[in-house]
Amino acid sequence: MQATAPPFVPSSTTRPSDLSTTKEIIMTTSFPSASNANHTVTSSTVHGVYDLKLVRDLEGLLNVETAQTRLRRIAGRAQNPKPFNPICSYTTLSACKQHRQNCEKVHYEPIIRPWTDPSLGYCSYLNLCYGDPMFASNPSLGDGPGPRGGKECRYLHFQVVPTTSSHPIHPPDQPPLPKIIRERLLPNIEVKGVSEAQWIHCDIRSFDYSLLGQFQVIVADPPWDIHMSLPYGTMTDDEMRRLPLPSLQPDWGILALWVTGRAMELGRELISLWGYKRVDELVWVKTNQLQRLIRTGRTGHWLNHTCEHLLLAVKLPPDHPPNFPIPWQTSPALRALRRGVDTDVVVAEVRETSRKPDEVYGVLERLAPHGRKLELFGRKHNIRPGWLTLGNQLGESQIAEPDLHARLRQRYPQQPFHLIHSDVDMK
Structure with missing residues (x-):
């Protein structure tokens, strides 16, 4: 036996x-x-x-779920979450009335113009169609370059049905987390900084990064050369490799890198080249005006892309081998991060070309609530309180840190840098 x-x-x-x-x-x-x-x-x-x-x-x-993970998740909740207004699955108000008497959800109605042909069906670009007059006045477009209307589109476009009553779904009330538990789980780290938005108009390829100091979080949305016709300039692979990102972060700093198309492999290569280790990946699922997955012909060589990827990486110390485990529980810098708060999926509506969802800022700020934060390749709509934004479409620069302002004035005496005063420390 x-x-x-x-x-x-x-x-x-x-x-x-x-x-x-x-x-x-x-x-x-x-x-x-x-x-x-x-x-x-x-x-x-x-x-x-x-x-x-x-x-x-x-x-x-x-x-x-462990008690520590649950408490950390509760502590990371937004203090004043926004209400949610669900959209009716029947889309239009007329279609909804054929199936139900009352509906408190949001509805759309078709826009019938003299050139509209309803038999053609929905426009696949909806409110982002260059051929619709409302595109030129789209509030999400900002002041940057780009098309402002084109040939008249004969397909159906939509607008929200005005309503006199609103019934948003409010998040459930949560019991407040005791102060002693919050302080133990999420210790306050004294980091001097400012809460105002700052930005520098510059050419990122030739800018002197030694003036900036270091940042706990860096997010970059590079203009990758993805071999497609784009309404903006791109950077070559070698220009991307030469960016001195490692000098801008301390050990275990967080790098968030947007990638798409062929840049998905290049982005991973650069993360390793710069001395980082990829630890996670966030997916942005794109929806259109009607909150459905986008199905347009503007993206993808083989399949229409309905999502983009944000690679998350940490900067490794010089003496830390890439294949060694990350000391999440023993490193003070890593213990200060709020891991396990958010999921790795963001579902958000698309806006103008290359603009990313604002929800991603909240994910990064909850992950690393302390320390300075930098965004590269930003535009005016990327300007955000507590962040320093660099890009070539920002206009006159605005700085709130006096020491940074002095270094910029000395290095670039011919360029204007507007100094604003801030008495608020970022804690």
Whole structure:
């Protein structure tokens, strides 16, 4: 008779490696159906035969949210979340009335112009169509360069139906987190800075980055050369490689890099070249005016792209091998991060070309609430309180840090830098 090992039961002396092995066993074991719940589960691993109830109990323990994770998630919630106005699945008010008497959701109505042909159906570009007169007055376009209307579009476009009553869905009230728990989970780190928005109009390819100092968070949306016709200039791969991003961040600083198309592979290459390690990836799922997935012919060589990717990386210390584990629990800089608060998916409506969703700023600010923050390749709509934005479409520069203003004036005496006064520290 072949001997079998006794069932593995965690005890007070169980080592973390044993629990890791147990989780691996659970993940690779094929469980019987509920009708065979009294049977045992046999695994080919060295531990032998396992009791089904024991395995289920262990699975529940390993998958449950810990108290620390739950408290950290609660502490990271927005103080004043915005209400949500859901859009009716029938889209138009007339279609909705054919199926229900009352509906408190948002509806659209078609815009019928002299040249509109309803038989053609919906315009695939909707409110971002160059051929619709409303495109030129779109408030999300800003003052940057770009098309302002074109050939008259004969397809259907839509606008929101005016309503006298609003019934938004408000987030449920949450009990306040005790101050002592908040301070223990999310310790305040004294970092001097300003809360006002700052920006520098410059050529990012030749700017002297040594003037800026260091930043806890850097987000960049480079004009990648993705071999497509774009309404703005692009940077070559070598120009991207020469950017001195590592000099702008301390060890374990956070880099967020937008990538698309062929830049998805190039972005990963640059992260490694600059001395960073990719730790996560956020996906922006794009929706249109009617809150449906975009289906246009402007993106993608093979398939129409409905999402973009934001690579998240940390800057490694010079003596930290890339393949070594990241010391999340022992490094003070890493412990100050609010990990596990947000998900890795943002669903948001598209706006003008290359503009990214504002929700991403909230994700980064919750992840790293302390320290200075820098955005590269920004435009006027990217200007945000607490951030320094660099780009070549920003107009006259505005600075709130006196020491930074002095260095810029000395290095670029011919360029105007408007200094604003700030008495608020970023804590």
